[in-house]
Amino acid sequence: MSQKFERRGIHVDQSELLCKKGCGYYGNTSWQGLCSKCWREEYQRARQKQIQEDWALAEKLQREEEAAYASSQGAQSQPQPSLAPFSKFEEKKTNEKTRKVTTVKKFFSPSSRTASKKAPSEKVEKVPGARERHGETLLRDLRGIFTPPWEMVSPTEENHEGKTPSPSVSRQSSTETDRVSRDFVEFLKNLQKPGREIHKQCRAFIESMANKKDLGADELSECVQDFYQNMSDRLLTHFKGSTDRVERVMDQVEKYIMTRLYKNVFCPETTDDEKKDLATQNRIRALHWVTIQMLCVPVDEEIPEVSDSVVKAITDIIEMDSKRVPRDKLACITRCSKHIFNAIRVTKNEPASADDFLPALIYIVLKANPPRLQSNIQYITRFCNPSRLMSGEDGYYFTNLCCAVAFIEKLDAQSLNLSPEDFERYMSGQMSPCRPEPEAWPSAGPGISPALREARRSLDLLASLEARQERVLEGARTLESDLIDWQESVEREVREILGRFPLEVRPPASAIDSDNVENDRLPPPLQPQVFAG
Amino acid sequence: MSGPRVDAKVVMLGKESVGKTSLVERYVHQRFLVGPYQNTIGAAFVAKSVQVRDKVVTLGIWDTAGSERYEAMSRIYYRGAKAAIVCYDLTDSSSFLRAKFWVKELQNCEEHCKIYLCGTKTDLIEADRSARQVDYHDVQDFADEIKAQYFETSSKTGRSVEDLFRKVAADYISTTFEVMSEERGVNLEQKKDPFFYSCCHN
Ligand SMILES: Nc1nc2c(ncn2[C@@H]2O[C@H](COP(=O)(O)OP(=O)(O)O)[C@@H](O)[C@H]2O)c(=O)[nH]1
Ligand SMILES: [Mg+2]
Ligand SMILES: [Zn+2]
Numbered sequence: 001m002s003q004k005f006e007r008r009g010i011h012v013d014q015s016e017l018l019c020k021k022g023c024g025y026y027g028n029t030s031w032q033g034l035c036s037k038c039w040r041e042e043y044q045r046a047r048q049k050q051i052q053e054d055w056a057l058a059e060k061l062q063r064e065e066e067a068a069y070a071s072s073q074g075a076q077s078q079p080q081p082s083l084a085p086f087s088k089f090e091e092k093k094t095n096e097k098t099r100k101v102t103t104v105k106k107f108f109s110p111s112s113r114t115a116s117k118k119a120p121s122e123k124v125e126k127v128p129g130a131r132e133r134h135g136e137t138l139l140r141d142l143r144g145i146f147t148p149p150w151e152m153v154s155p156t157e158e159n160h161e162g163k164t165p166s167p168s169v170s171r172q173s174s175t176e177t178d179r180v181s182r183d184f185v186e187f188l189k190n191l192q193k194p195g196r197e198i199h200k201q202c203r204a205f206i207e208s209m210a211n212k213k214d215l216g217a218d219e220l221s222e223c224v225q226d227f228y229q230n231m232s233d234r235l236l237t238h239f240k241g242s243t244d245r246v247e248r249v250m251d252q253v254e255k256y257i258m259t260r261l262y263k264n265v266f267c268p269e270t271t272d273d274e275k276k277d278l279a280t281q282n283r284i285r286a287l288h289w290v291t292i293q294m295l296c297v298p299v300d301e302e303i304p305e306v307s308d309s310v311v312k313a314i315t316d317i318i319e320m321d322s323k324r325v326p327r328d329k330l331a332c333i334t335r336c337s338k339h340i341f342n343a344i345r346v347t348k349n350e351p352a353s354a355d356d357f358l359p360a361l362i363y364i365v366l367k368a369n370p371p372r373l374q375s376n377i378q379y380i381t382r383f384c385n386p387s388r389l390m391s392g393e394d395g396y397y398f399t400n401l402c403c404a405v406a407f408i409e410k411l412d413a414q415s416l417n418l419s420p421e422d423f424e425r426y427m428s429g430q431m432s433p434c435r436p437e438p439e440a441w442p443s444a445g446p447g448i449s450p451a452l453r454e455a456r457r458s459l460d461l462l463a464s465l466e467a468r469q470e471r472v473l474e475g476a477r478t479l480e481s482d483l484i485d486w487q488e489s490v491e492r493e494v495r496e497i498l499g500r501f502p503l504e505v506r507p508p509a510s511a512i513d514s515d516n517v518e519n520d521r522l523p524p525p526l527q528p529q530v531f532a533g
Numbered sequence: 534m535s536g537p538r539v540d541a542k543v544v545m546l547g548k549e550s551v552g553k554t555s556l557v558e559r560y561v562h563q564r565f566l567v568g569p570y571q572n573t574i575g576a577a578f579v580a581k582s583v584q585v586r587d588k589v590v591t592l593g594i595w596d597t598a599g600s601e602r603y604e605a606m607s608r609i610y611y612r613g614a615k616a617a618i619v620c621y622d623l624t625d626s627s628s629f630l631r632a633k634f635w636v637k638e639l640q641n642c643e644e645h646c647k648i649y650l651c652g653t654k655t656d657l658i659e660a661d662r663s664a665r666q667v668d669y670h671d672v673q674d675f676a677d678e679i680k681a682q683y684f685e686t687s688s689k690t691g692r693s694v695e696d697l698f699r700k701v702a703a704d705y706i707s708t709t710f711e712v713m714s715e716e717r718g719v720n721l722e723q724k725k726d727p728f729f730y731s732c733c734h735n
Contacts, residue, residue, distance in 0.1 A: 354577040390613040393536035396578035
């Protein structure tokens with residue numbers, strides 16, 4: 001049986017979507033086929049190695065830079081980072097070493113310097129005054145190379161090898177930020193003078209945010225929300241009450257400012273967002289045994305279109321984490337929700353209602369275990385333009401996602417119609433609801449895993465393919481014998497005709513002019529001429 | 534891809550099976566649907582444009598999962614709602630008690646949310662008067678007390694369904710129109726200033 005499994009590619013094989021570490025969660029191609037948790041673990045390991053190498057390089061460059069600086073006697077102007085750093089990250093590192101649990105994220109955050117700071121702070125001597133700042137700038141620029149893949153448009157555009165990085169190579173403004181800025185300017189051009197004003201206001205706002213480094217997440221959110229409010233009030237006046245046009249501009253404004261602010265305001269260290277992320281991630285892992293039946297989800301993954309929609313929904317909700325703009329994150333949730341609606345509609349053969357949707361979304365969240373779920377929800381809540389979030393369709397799906405997460409957090413025996421004893425046993429891993437009688441699993445039991453179901457479906461398909469191939473072979477054999485028959489009949493016919501009309505062999509026609517009646521009209525044949533000398 | 538712009542969020546609240554989903558279905562899948570948007574994927578969220586005199590408003594109607602197991606999450610649903618239609622089944626007195634609970638919740642948590650009481654399934658009462666378990670005058674007293682509008686509807690016959698949502702839309706328009714005309718007065722004074730006369734932050 002296992003040999004047959006090797007012939008893949010007939011179906012989307014669910015097992016190929018699972019984490020390569022075999023932990024049972026869904027993997028993602030952008031994480032080299034791992035789930036978010038395993039990927040993080042892998043990534044952290046690779047990261048640590050790279051950080052060590054990068055720091056060695058950084059030290060070397062810093063020494064060179066300092067030597068160059070010393071020789072120029074401070075005559076040159078100080079290079080400034082394009083966006084002033086949120087230096088709170090540099091000031092508040094006292095309790096770092098005790099926070100081992102949460103170090104993972106720090107490798108994802110280019111503005112944080114936890115692990116990286118340890119080594120060099122012991123080796124590199126502090127240079128006072130401006131020179132220290134210069135060195136710091138350089139190091140910060142190098143840290144820009146540490147930007148995680150999801151924050152880059154294309155990893156190849158960054159100099160990973162770092163062979164000859166100059167401070168200008170990795171300014172914090174990544175290619176994506178630049179592209180967004182260009183798009184924004186293009187968009188504003190159409191608005192002419194007010195466009196310039198909007199641009200000025202946005203730039204001023206981003207700069208002002210750089211000075212608000214010490215604010216907590218709620219205050220940061222308030223600043224951004226005030227800015228949205230102010231801007232849309234002014235736009236509403238300008239466009240004489242056309243809310244549609246205001247909305248269009250506001251979408252661009254949000255995209256522009258949040259692409260720039262993202263790194264500093266997503267999952268900020270002043271919050272416990274990250275702790276919640278890990279708690280939720282662990283919670284979802286602990287609930288791996290929850291079945292579609294326990295949640296009463298009307299989704300039948302036996303139907304190929306349905307299982308296809310489920311896979312797409314999972315992919316979309318996982319993709320949310322890779323977006324920077326709140327509205328883009330929201331769009332991932334909306335796409336995920338539409339796939340869920342499709343799965344329900346196909347299963348039930350009628351439009352889905354709210355009663356079906358929420359449990360199905362809960363199921364998808366449990367299956368996907370989306371990375372940094374709490375951080376993403378908080379980020380959207382804090383920084384999305386509220387007119388989208390509060391009333392529209394996107395807002396509806398987002399609210400349902402919040403409910404799904406709340407449900408998962410509070411979920412108990414009663415919410416799944418289980419006895420408290422069974423719930424405890426499942427939670428502790430003593431018992432699994434899928435396999436109460438192991439000999440029963442290959443049959444179409446209700447609690448059987450989708451991967452197995454998919455495998456069984458592939459087997460069925462192989463069997464039917466085999467039958468079809470048999471039929472093709474049969475047909476080929478018939479064709480072969482038909483061909484032999486045909487050849488024989490043709491030969492027979494030819495022989496028969498030859499018998500009826502025997503060949504009269506005439507002497508072959510002689511030279512061209514022998515029997516030619518019109519011979520005399522032709523010019524005389526050419527005579528070879530002899531040229532002398 | 535994210536549907537039309539929605540002006541007002543309207544949430545449906547009430548005990549399981551009082552008829553919230555049926556009410557939305559009746560309202561939306563019946564007759565004139567103004568606007569370009571048709572919700573074909575399901576009735577969980579519906580955007581519907583309503584014209585009241587010379588104004589058009591788009592209501593975003595939020596249906597909620599009926600099952601009791603999700604009731605605890607309802608608070609998340611009605612956040613930021615402009616209107617709540619609190620439903621109860623006229624043939625089930627317990628559902629009216631539940632409606633009172635929702636009203637209290639809303640008054641505590643969403644002061645800007647306008648409340649509409651909706652007794653459902655009037656067709657059942659018309660067929661059999663003894664089926665009524667919620668007294669009309671009791672509801673009226675309660676409605677007066679909380680300053681809420683009060684409707685009795687049937688999703689089966691369509692009775693008063695249109696009136697209910699129309700009232701929601703009209704109320705929303707009249708409140709926002711007041712605010713807008715106030716703002717316009719201020720704007721006239723600023724007319725000479727260029728666009729963005731001052732910095733919008735500090
Ligand atoms: N006769 C009658 N039945 C109704 C009416 N509204 C809803 N129902 C029925 O009540 C049940 C619950 O309705 P539903 O809309 O699902 O309630 P929800 O849980 O509040 O969404 C369904 O069987 C409906 O057919 C109505 O106006 N008249
Ligand atoms: Mg319902
Ligand atoms: Zn894994």
